[in-house]
Amino acid sequence: MTIASVPVAETGQVSLTGRTRVFRRLRRNPLAIVSFTVLAIAVVVALLAPWIAPYSVDQTDFGNIFAPPGTPGHLLGTDDLGRDVLSRIMLGARASLVVGFLAVLTALVIGVPLGLAAGYFRSLDAVIGRLTDLLLAFPFLILAVGLAAIRGPSLGNAAVAIGIAQIPGVIRVIRSDTLRLKSLDFVAAAVVDGASDLWVLGRHILPNATSVILVQATVALPAAILGEAVLSFLGLGIQPPAPSLGTMLATAQQFAAQAPWAATLPGLAIMILALTFNVFGDALRDALDPKGDR
Numbered sequence: 001m002t003i004a005s006v007p008v009a010e011t012g013q014v015s016l017t018g019r020t021r022v023f024r025r026l027r028r029n030p031l032a033i034v035s036f037t038v039l040a041i042a043v044v045v046a047l048l049a050p051w052i053a054p055y056s057v058d059q060t061d062f063g064n065i066f067a068p069p070g071t072p073g074h075l076l077g078t079d080d081l082g083r084d085v086l087s088r089i090m091l092g093a094r095a096s097l098v099v100g101f102l103a104v105l106t107a108l109v110i111g112v113p114l115g116l117a118a119g120y121f122r123s124l125d126a127v128i129g130r131l132t133d134l135l136l137a138f139p140f141l142i143l144a145v146g147l148a149a150i151r152g153p154s155l156g157n158a159a160v161a162i163g164i165a166q167i168p169g170v171i172r173v174i175r176s177d178t179l180r181l182k183s184l185d186f187v188a189a190a191v192v193d194g195a196s197d198l199w200v201l202g203r204h205i206l207p208n209a210t211s212v213i214l215v216q217a218t219v220a221l222p223a224a225i226l227g228e229a230v231l232s233f234l235g236l237g238i239q240p241p242a243p244s245l246g247t248m249l250a251t252a253q254q255f256a257a258q259a260p261w262a263a264t265l266p267g268l269a270i271m272i273l274a275l276t277f278n279v280f281g282d283a284l285r286d287a288l289d290p291k292g293d294r
Contacts (some may be wrong), residue, residue: 005181007276009043009180011254012085014035020283021114022257022288023287025286025287026283026284027044028285028286029283029286031279031283032283032284032287033281034279034280035219035276035277035280035283036277036280038272038276039276039277039280040099042093042273042276043097044096045090045093046093046097046098047094048074048089049090049093049094049175050091050094052090052278053084053086053087053091053108054073054075054084054086054087055083055087055089056087057087057088057091057241057242057243058083058241059083059084059087060081060082060099061074061082061084062081062082063077063082064078064082065078065079065080065081065082066078066079066203066255066258066259067082068082068259068261069085069261072168074086074149076261076265077261077262077265078116078260079248079251079252079255079259080251080255080259080262084147085248085261085262085266088243088248088266089248089265089266089269091242091243091246092243092244092245092246092248092266092269093245093269093273095155095228095242095243095244095245096225096228096229096244096245096246096270096273097225097240097273098155098159099158099224099225099228099237100203100221100222100224100225100228101157101221101224102159102160103158103159103160103162103166103220103224103227103228104147104163104166104217104220104221104224105163105166106160106162106166106167106219107163107164107166107167107169107170107220108170108216110116110163110164110167110170110175110211110212111166111167111168111169111170111171112170112174112206114128114131114167114171114174115128115170115171115172115173115174115175115177115178116174116175116178116201116205116206116209118132118148118171118178118283119174119177119178119179119182120121120177120178120182120200120201120205121197122196123254124173128171128175129154130169132171132172133166135164135165135167136168138165140165140166140223140227141160141165141227141230143164143165143228144162144164144165144231145161145163145231145234146234147160147161147164147165147228148161148231148236148237151234152174152212153231153235153236153237153238153241154237155237155242156190158228158232158236158237158238159198159228161165162227162228162231163243165175165222165227166199166220166223166224168190169216169220170216170220171181173212173216174212174216174238176207177212178205178209180206180211181204181208182205186204187200187205187247190203211288213240214284214288215281215284215285215288218277218280218281218284219281220271221277221281222274222275222278222281225273225274225277226269226274228242228244228245228246229245229246229249229270230246232245232247232250233244233246233247233249233250234246234250235250245266245267245269246270246271248262248263248266249263249266249267249270251264269279269286284294
């Protein structure tokens with residue numbers, strides 16, 4: 001799938017008209033508004049979770065083990081130790097978002113320069129391409145699980161493992177857009193004027209690839225959130241007693257028949273986070289498409 005960039009001036013600055021057009025398209029898209037609202041609420045709740053959660057994540061109530069949703073004092077019920085499910089989901093979503101953002105940041109910091117180099121310098125394309133092919137030989141989750149198993153279970157290691165597993169996808173997208181931008185007239189004019197390769201990359205190609213990078217980030221975030229849930233489910237992510245949506249699922253699976261909400265609600269939280277990021281990413285891609293008004 002090719003993602004078009006928003007044309008920008010040769011100075012590398014997006015015009016005010018371009019930004020206004022993007023925001024107008026987003027405002028006219030109901031799915032964009034709904035998904036952005038859900039994501040904004042999720043991020044705010046995750047940031048404030050330690051202070052607004054009804055209970056401490058480790059606070060037990062052995063008199064209310066497996067209390068169903070709607071129980072007074074426990075809106076979403078309790079788990080096998082009487083811990084409040086709502087509080088643990090709030091803190092678990094915080095962990096998922098932290099790992100997701102750190103993983104995507106890792107992938108972009110490494111993948112964007114490599115993608116730019118592969119697309120611009122023919123001598124480096126073959127080397128970076130072989131490295132990318134090597135990493136792509138392993139499925140995303142298999143690679144993330146393997147790296148996390150090598151480094152050991154923790155929040156930071158899970159973020160690094162997922163980020164490294166996402167680097168090949170970033171490289172391929174950025175390389176493709178760099179090749180497209182490299183063939184445009186304003187880049188050729190800059191080269192004729194004597195601009196250095198680094199100047200062309202930093203002042204002409206990278207600013208014009210910003211829209212592709214933003215969309216790639218929104219696409220990579222749900223995959224990172226799902227990756228964190230899988231790693232935590234397998235015991236390779238965030239370790240108890242710290243809450244995680246994945247560990248909540250792993251613990252609740254053995255009580256699925258007795259208390260289905262203990263597994264259903266964390267799974268629903270994962271699905272909502274991943275789905276809204278995907279929907280907003282699609283809306284952002286459409287808004288950044290310069291052909292959208294034609």
